[in-house]
Amino acid sequence: MAEVALRNVVKKYDDVVAVSGVSLDIPNHEFLVLVGPSGCGKSTTLRMIAGLEEISGGEISIGGEVVNDLPPKDRDIAMVFQNYALYPHMTVAENMSFGLKLRKFPKSEIKTRVDNAARILDITELLERRPKQLSGGQRQRVAMGRAIVRNPKVFLFDEPLSNLDAKLRVQMRTEIKRVHQKVKTTTVYVTHDQVEAMTLADRVVVMNGGRIEQIGTPNELYHQPKTRFVAGFIGSPAMNFMPGKLETNGSGLKVRLSDALSFPVPENRAARYRPALGKDILFGLRPEHITETRGSNGAGGNHQDFSTVLDVVEPMGMETMVFFKVGGAEVCGRVEPTAAKGSGETMQLRANLDHMHLIDPATNLVL
Ligand SMILES: Nc1ncnc2c1ncn2[C@@H]1O[C@H](COP(=O)(O)OP(=O)(O)OP(=O)(O)O)[C@@H](O)[C@H]1O
Ligand SMILES: [Mg+2]
Incomplete structure (x- = not known):
């Protein structure tokens, strides 16, 4: 050996x-x-x-x-x-x-x-x-x-x-x-x-x-x-990438993904991301970090709920994949089968922002 x-x-x-x-x-x-x-x-x-x-x-x-x-x-x-x-x-x-x-x-x-x-x-x-x-x-x-x-x-x-x-x-x-x-x-x-x-x-x-x-x-x-390559290559289904902009949010930061949707940046990441303020960025979040909303007890962590209209719904048995659009990007979430709504219906989803990634589209490096 x-x-x-x-x-x-x-x-x-x-x-x-x-x-x-x-x-x-x-x-x-x-x-x-x-x-x-x-x-x-x-x-x-x-x-x-x-x-x-x-x-x-x-x-x-x-x-x-x-x-x-x-x-x-x-x-x-x-x-x-x-x-x-x-x-x-x-x-x-x-x-x-x-x-x-x-x-x-x-x-x-x-x-x-x-x-x-x-x-x-x-x-x-x-x-x-x-x-x-x-x-x-x-x-x-x-x-x-x-x-x-x-x-x-x-x-x-x-x-x-x-x-x-x-x-x-x-x-x-x-x-x-x-x-x-x-x-x-x-x-x-x-x-x-x-x-x-x-x-x-x-x-x-x-x-x-x-x-x-x-x-x-x-x-x-x-x-x-x-x-970005590694982020997209490792993990299945692959990480979602959504184009956005980094904006101020009071004393903190937020990622704006569309007129209607923005996510606050967890406080412990603000210093790391601040140099990209005002710039175009790519927001990355894995499907498993977009779930159905869950009861507030024990939820913890940084997350934000939002509602969206589902395009496609794919039951897998142990979980259900839901697909929807954010801006122009197709986004996939993984939800409890019992919580899933049908295609064309509005569903409340939760983004787990402790697992977010920001990518500089100019260098394709994760910030
Ligand atoms: N004998 C050869 N002559 C010219 N180019 C070659 C030769 N062998 C490999 N290449 C090129 O070298 C690159 C790397 O090939 P390699 O076989 O290492 O890829 P790989 O990662 O193993 O791909 P795969 O998953 O398809 O097996 C490719 O672009 C291939 O076309
Ligand atoms: Mg080979």
Whole structure:
């Protein structure tokens, strides 16, 4: 096991810059997830760590050793891809032990490692089957088993769950987390699915256009996004953004969103936002922070009630999504199913302003 460090790593394909100056410190045992939209450079970054892509600039080290010029087989990493081709003519045990045999490990050592990995993955009773006798999720586990038996310094995963159906994906997500808690191998995991990123990661790296937007724990990214991109990317349904203006409100501040609607800025944020007074801003509030109004007892915090006409109402069972317009912006709230009104009806809603964000539209930075 080892720490991994990237220093100003760059990848260019002719004049396409796929990764521009990525720096990262991944401590030993960490589960780090790279997440971002298609084409943002996640796979390229991972493949450079693996040694499958040459780097155009910068430095990568594994366990304190610079590996820029080390071929993949000498980096002591194990990779699991989306297409984890298993050998169809080999049993599960043979698939898992193949790499060790090639490396001339003694038979007894191979058996110990395969048995141990099978136990961790709960596939002991499948060891003599062939891949076609397995479900998709079981095959995925065998692919992970192949990586685990190697006992590498680092695991690299590139969207390993995206071929599975939705339900299995969620199951395997928990499985991967459980395996990591047991083996604790330093892991870099690539996904474009922010829910997968949030649920698996110790820390998440949000990438965009070949650059790192922000690095943080799942909760840091959710509660303290630093850019509009991160604010909009993390969280589902996504954060609402409403154009507005920052105005004075007695001795405090308020955000004006339309002629009819303005929200007071919580006192403890006034100093932080005051430099933006009089300017156009983007007001951000997550759907879960727009709810039905609730009884005044125990409400606490900074909130403001307002009424609006609902455009669209989407029952989800445990909650109901309500959509309405503020100025020109489409806004989503999450309400108790029993409290929801129908489309075309007026509903009283509550904005929880302790969770508001203000974004400077000129820089796209969160204030
Ligand atoms: N061999 C190549 N030659 C030229 N450009 C490439 C090559 N491989 C990748 N790119 C470009 O580099 C950028 C990053 O690609 P990468 O595969 O890292 O994206 P990704 O974040 O993994 O996306 P996805 O979620 O779609 O897998 C893209 O713009 C892609 O078109
Ligand atoms: Mg990719």
